[in-house]
Amino acid sequence: MRNSAGPAAALGALVVLGVGLGLALFWAPEDADQGFSQKIFYVHVPIALTAYACFGWGAWKALRLLWTRDGRYDLESYTAVHMGTIFGVLTLVTGSLWAKVSWGIWWSWSERQLVLFLVLFLFYSAYFMLRYSTDPGPRRANMSAVYALFGVVLIPVSFLAIRLAENFIHPVVFTRDGPQMAGSMFFVFCVCLAGMLLLAVALYQAELTGKRLDERLRELREALA
Amino acid sequence: MSGYLGDVAALARTSLLLELRSRDTVPAMVLFVVSALVVFRFSLPADASDLAALGLLWIAIVFTAILALTRAFVAEREGRVLDGLVLATADRSAIWLGKVVGVLAFLVLAELVALPAFALFFTPLGWETVAAVALANVGIAAVGTLLAAMAAASRARELLLPLLFLPLVIPIVVGGVGASVEPDPSRYLAFLGLYDLIFAILAWASFDYVVAE
Amino acid sequence: MSRGESYVFAAYLVVVAVVLGWLVIHAFKLARLSREVGELVELARRRDGKAPAPDAPEARVARQ
Numbered sequence: 001m002r003n004s005a006g007p008a009a010a011l012g013a014l015v016v017l018g019v020g021l022g023l024a025l026f027w028a029p030e031d032a033d034q035g036f037s038q039k040i041f042y043v044h045v046p047i048a049l050t051a052y053a054c055f056g057w058g059a060w061k062a063l064r065l066l067w068t069r070d071g072r073y074d075l076e077s078y079t080a081v082h083m084g085t086i087f088g089v090l091t092l093v094t095g096s097l098w099a100k101v102s103w104g105i106w107w108s109w110s111e112r113q114l115v116l117f118l119v120l121f122l123f124y125s126a127y128f129m130l131r132y133s134t135d136p137g138p139r140r141a142n143m144s145a146v147y148a149l150f151g152v153v154l155i156p157v158s159f160l161a162i163r164l165a166e167n168f169i170h171p172v173v174f175t176r177d178g179p180q181m182a183g184s185m186f187f188v189f190c191v192c193l194a195g196m197l198l199l200a201v202a203l204y205q206a207e208l209t210g211k212r213l214d215e216r217l218r219e220l221r222e223a224l225a
Numbered sequence: 226m227s228g229y230l231g232d233v234a235a236l237a238r239t240s241l242l243l244e245l246r247s248r249d250t251v252p253a254m255v256l257f258v259v260s261a262l263v264v265f266r267f268s269l270p271a272d273a274s275d276l277a278a279l280g281l282l283w284i285a286i287v288f289t290a291i292l293a294l295t296r297a298f299v300a301e302r303e304g305r306v307l308d309g310l311v312l313a314t315a316d317r318s319a320i321w322l323g324k325v326v327g328v329l330a331f332l333v334l335a336e337l338v339a340l341p342a343f344a345l346f347f348t349p350l351g352w353e354t355v356a357a358v359a360l361a362n363v364g365i366a367a368v369g370t371l372l373a374a375m376a377a378a379s380r381a382r383e384l385l386l387p388l389l390f391l392p393l394v395i396p397i398v399v400g401g402v403g404a405s406v407e408p409d410p411s412r413y414l415a416f417l418g419l420y421d422l423i424f425a426i427l428a429w430a431s432f433d434y435v436v437a438e
Numbered sequence: 439m440s441r442g443e444s445y446v447f448a449a450y451l452v453v454v455a456v457v458l459g460w461l462v463i464h465a466f467k468l469a470r471l472s473r474e475v476g477e478l479v480e481l482a483r484r485r486d487g488k489a490p491a492p493d494a495p496e497a498r499v500a501r502q
């Protein structure tokens with residue numbers, strides 16, 4: 001079981017994310033409008049993008065499973081979706097903190113990203129319900145894969161729906177300056193994004209290795225018993 | 226190709242004949258949707274707008290659909306007929322299509338009562354709402370049938386189907402409510418059509434993997 | 439520390455906390471896995487019926 005990617009990613013994550021967060025807190029210039037609280041952006045958006053990447057990776061592995069009928073992709077797809085959900089929850093929490101500090105409320109329906117992540121969180125929570133209530137085997141692997149594919153298709157469709165819904169939900173519109181970032185801010189953002197992605201890779205590899213070890217130990221136990 | 230469509234027609238006919246004989250699903254759906262509308266009437270404050278009521282119509286439709294979908298694979302599961310169907314049909318997506326036709330029929334029958342009831346209890350309905358309901362039916366049936374097959378294969382079954390279904394139905398509700406409520410419904414109807422196209426194709430293509438071993 | 443600053447640090451702290459929490463879960467998992475490996479080594483040896491030989495596996499375990 002080759003796992004050189006895991007330790008390398010972990011080391012990379014430690015360095016890059018450490019540097020990135022340090023830069024974010026102490027070096028990046030303060031935003032003119034929002035002040036110091038804008039710095040949540042350096043964790044919130046990279047985490048959101050990493051969550052999307054994890055769901056996409058999970059869908060890719062799901063596609064591979066359905067295409068090749070090779071059961072090993074099931075665990076990889078599941079782990080990726082698991083990581084995506086963890087990062088998704090983190091997105092909701094950091095986004096909520098940002099909303100609280102920006103507008104004084106813990107939740108805002110006008111924040112499209114947050115609403116989208118709420119829908120995705122519900123969707124992928126059902127993914128785990130599906131897995132836990134089905135007996136392990138190729139049937140469960142196939143169904144999980146199909147569901148994971150539905151998930152990534154849902155992402156753009158949901159986003160469109162949320163945009164359309166804004167017309168009649170009439171949220172109190174809070175705006176935040178978009179990516180009108182100074183060059184240095186963008187640089188720090190990229191470093192944090194790279195760090196988060198590396199963190200996701202490291203966690204993914206570690207979790208996958210652990211699950212595979214579980215599998216092989218079970219096989220070993222059956223062989224010896 | 227006639228083999229495929231023949232399979233589809235046979236399956237659809239079976240669903241409808243079963244329902245005709247047992248007459249349990251559609252009456253239950255009709256009663257449920259009317260009861261739900263009455264409950265909604267009591268839950269809306271006196272000065273609530275017609276627009277709020279239209280939103281509730283869509284909730285009623287979604288949950289009535291869940292009733293139909295929960296039953297979609299019950300008969301097969303109890304008789305282990307699904308395994309036979311899976312072996313018998315050359316292209317298993319025909320099972321999906323046959324079931325979708327059945328679910329659509331049930332939905333339309335229930336809505337033939339629900340929509341006039343809504344117009345009676347709350348506010349008259351325009352052509353946009355009816356068009357939106359028709360489009361939404363396709364999306365609900367397409368996605369719901371696939372998810373019902375998944376839920377039927379699990380141990381949780383009736384508990385699982387709403388959990389799988391509701392997140393995916395959010396865009397439908399947005400499209401439907403938007404078309405009913407907004408002055409320019411065309412965008413929302415187009416969005417419903419897009420949803421139907423994307424998810425119907427996806428469900429049709431992936432059904433084979435869901436029922437196969 | 440202003441209120442804005444405390445929320446920023448809260449956000450960063452949440453991320454660190456989640457990663458550390460994940461680490462704790464996996465530390466326990468590693469412990470369980472090594473325990474199971476130990477049990478399986480015993481099972482294997484018992485199945486062979488031989489006395490524990492001072493060969494590679496045991497020596498490696500002892501050196502740890």
